[in-house]
Amino acid sequence: xxKILIAEDDEKLRNELKIFLIKNGYDAEILEKFDxxxxxxxxxxxDLLLLDINLPNIDGEYICKEIRKQSxxxxxxxxxxxSEIDELLCSNYxxxxxxxxxxxxxxxxxxxxxxxKRSTLTGNQEKINAxxxxxxxxxxxxxxxxxxxxxxxxxxxxxxxLVERRNKIVSREEIMEFLWDSESFIDDNTLxxxxxxxxxxxxxxxxxxxxxxxxxxxxxxx
Amino acid sequence: MNxxxxxxxxxxxxxLLVFAIFTIEIFLLPNxxxxxxxxxxxxxxxxxxxxxxxxxxxxxxxxxxxxxxxINDLDEKYLIAELIKNxxxxxxxxxxxxxxxxxxxxxxxxxxxxxxxxxxxEYIELWIHEIKIPIAASKMIIExxxxxxxxxxxxxxxxxxxxxEQALYYARSNNLEKDYYxxxxxxxxxxxxxxKKNKSILIEEDTLINLHDLDMIVNTDDKxxxxxxNQILQNSIKYRKANIQxxxxxxxxxxxxxxxxxxxxxxxxxxxxxxxxxxxxxFTGTNGRLSNKKSTGIGLYLCxxxxxxxxxGIKIESVQNEGTEVIIIFPNSSYVQLD
Numbered sequence: 001x002x003k004i005l006i007a008e009d010d011e012k013l014r015n016e017l018k019i020f021l022i023k024n025g026y027d028a029e030i031l032e033k034f035d036x037x038x039x040x041x042x043x044x045x046x047d048l049l050l051l052d053i054n055l056p057n058i059d060g061e062y063i064c065k066e067i068r069k070q071s072x073x074x075x076x077x078x079x080x081x082x083s084e085i086d087e088l089l090c091s092n093y094x095x096x097x098x099x100x101x102x103x104x105x106x107x108x109x110x111x112x113x114x115x116x117k118r119s120t121l122t123g124n125q126e127k128i129n130a131x132x133x134x135x136x137x138x139x140x141x142x143x144x145x146x147x148x149x150x151x152x153x154x155x156x157x158x159x160x161x162l163v164e165r166r167n168k169i170v171s172r173e174e175i176m177e178f179l180w181d182s183e184s185f186i187d188d189n190t191l192x193x194x195x196x197x198x199x200x201x202x203x204x205x206x207x208x209x210x211x212x213x214x215x216x217x218x219x220x221x222x
Numbered sequence: 223m224n225x226x227x228x229x230x231x232x233x234x235x236x237x238l239l240v241f242a243i244f245t246i247e248i249f250l251l252p253n254x255x256x257x258x259x260x261x262x263x264x265x266x267x268x269x270x271x272x273x274x275x276x277x278x279x280x281x282x283x284x285x286x287x288x289x290x291x292x293i294n295d296l297d298e299k300y301l302i303a304e305l306i307k308n309x310x311x312x313x314x315x316x317x318x319x320x321x322x323x324x325x326x327x328x329x330x331x332x333x334x335x336x337x338x339x340x341x342x343x344e345y346i347e348l349w350i351h352e353i354k355i356p357i358a359a360s361k362m363i364i365e366x367x368x369x370x371x372x373x374x375x376x377x378x379x380x381x382x383x384x385x386x387e388q389a390l391y392y393a394r395s396n397n398l399e400k401d402y403y404x405x406x407x408x409x410x411x412x413x414x415x416x417x418k419k420n421k422s423i424l425i426e427e428d429t430l431i432n433l434h435d436l437d438m439i440v441n442t443d444d445k446x447x448x449x450x451x452n453q454i455l456q457n458s459i460k461y462r463k464a465n466i467q468x469x470x471x472x473x474x475x476x477x478x479x480x481x482x483x484x485x486x487x488x489x490x491x492x493x494x495x496x497x498x499x500x501x502x503x504x505f506t507g508t509n510g511r512l513s514n515k516k517s518t519g520i521g522l523y524l525c526x527x528x529x530x531x532x533x534x535g536i537k538i539e540s541v542q543n544e545g546t547e548v549i550i551i552f553p554n555s556s557y558v559q560l561d
Contacts, residue, residue: 010355016362023366054351080354084403084445102358102383104418105365173425180421183414185431187467 001027002116005046007063008078009034009055017050024109034058038066046073048116051095053079053086061093068094074115078103106181130163132207144205154184155198162211162221171218195219223283232275239271278311285309300325339396346393350386357383377422384456388520391449395527402443402532409483410436412444413472416451423459424470432471438481440552446528447550450536451485453521454548458487461509461546483550492540500538501526 004026008014014030021028031040034056041049041063049067053060064075077090080101090098097111128135133144140156141148151159161178162170172191179186186194195211202208212220243264250260285306292305303321308314360379364372394401413436417424424431440447455470462468471486492500496507503523510517522538529536535551 010359013355013359013362016359016366019366020362080351080358082445083401084405084443088403101354102361102379105362107418176425177421180418180425183418185417185424185433187430188428 001025002047003027003029003044004048004050004112005029005031005041005044006050007031007034007037007041007055007060008050008052010052020105021112026112038063041067042070045071048074048076048112051075051077053077053081053090061089064090064093064095076108076111076115104181106177110181128160128163130166132210133205135160135163142201142205142207144207147205149201149204151198151201152194154179154186154190154194155201157182157184158194158198159221162219166221169214169217169220174218223279223286225279228275228279228282235271239267243267281309281311282314285311285314300328343393343397346389350390350393353386357386373422380420380422384452387449387452388524391446391524391528392520395524395531402446404441404443404532406439407442407444407447409438409440409474409481412447412451416448416455419452420455420459427459427462427468429459429462429468429470432469433473434471435473435475438474438476440481441554442532442534442552446532450525450528450550453525454485457521458485458489458546460515461487461489461491463488463490479554481552481554483552484547485550486545486547488545491542491544491546492538493542497538497540501536 004021006014006017006021006028008017008031018028018030029044029046031037031044033040037055037058051060051063055063060077060079064077067073067075075095076097076099077095078099078101079086079090082100087098096115099108099111126136126138127143128137133142135141135156136143136148137160139148139150140153141150142159157179158175161175172188176186176188176191179191199208199211202211210222212222214220246263247260250263289302289306292302293299296302296305303318303325306318306321308318357379361376364376364379410433413433417431417433458468458470466488469488471484473484475482475484490509493508496505496509499505500507500522502519504519505523506517506519509515510519526536529550534553535549537549537551538546539549540546
């Protein structure tokens, strides 16, 4: 599991952030004291650092600069300062990303996952094996027994989302929010159309029974 | 300086002079002086007096006319004292001295308020950064405890966030200094970001979003534009029609010297005659007074003000009951392309 260190002085925020990150499959740790911040961070050696700019005793920008001298761990700066100039400064100090409070948590999650993929190179998989079929990420296709069916971008995203949450009921709303976060702003009708098409394509591979509709609740991929 | 008025001021002197000549003539009467003396004395008095007031008139006219000219030409009229050369008569010196004192005292007073305003703006910015922390924490708590209740609180928090943003940009819009940073920004990224920001309500209302032709680069501060777009988008959401599916179309057009961004909705529209006034501060109009809308009349006013500061154009077209279109014009000025 990849370790994320949270250096944030607001207690509630960091605790909730920790819960959220653990829920999403990361190992999250909190920095409780800020007297020896730089050394503490270097000693914990996280895979990624979430760094608040306004820390007690020490300036986040300085931390960023000092850590960069000794380590190239990915750093995401969390701050409530939001001007263009602050953003520019942060990238000058070597931060990889910059996110402003209050942040869109899905965007934070997406940034974390891309950064961690980049730094470990393990997430660069081209295919996801879902037992009965294989998702080919680079080609947007489903493969089953040498048979390959092309999906549209949205259909693929929906299926991938369902695969990642297998055997759980996923509400239409959740799918919508996920699609909107990936900048596909569809309405309710289009989602229905997409799901129907996806179902038809699954049928071509005799996989139709996998995707079930739970009336009033959403969908489930068995 | 007018000769008439100048002479009028000298009336008392003249009366006194006539009186003096008159008494001299009376004294001269009993003695047998010749006519030459009796004419010469009043003549010499009158001539020297006339010469002296002509000289006085000329110097004063030169001085005061210069002041009048400067006052007319100057934009910052209070700087007049700095420009006038010291005159060589005491009235003028007194005037200059008074003007200098006035200017100094006024500048001190203005500086006091400038400082106060700056101080207040700094406090507002600080406060806004502080308030964002509990908002962020609340949003995290909601994220970790998703249910109908927290979802509803989340929507309210979005409103709080929006008001906070408004306050921040209000403080910035009143600032005399340059508070923005112009760089090349992609319109598509800005628009996507804004839509994402409002996704909960847009999804809930099942809004049809139609974005096209947005892959264009504009020279602007994308944070400011994002704020402006966000205000416009929120208006579209707020003033949607209740009975049909809301549609929002956003697209850009490229011209030789400008890029024009259109944000079009199919909402309730604005009453004709009120469209011209929507950028006025505090203007709420018929729509704003609808029972469930609670308009503050600040959003669009701020948009206009920020656009003016950034040097971009904004206008609104609307047909009541059909929809509203906001048009934002980014000029392709050669000035900003120098880099």
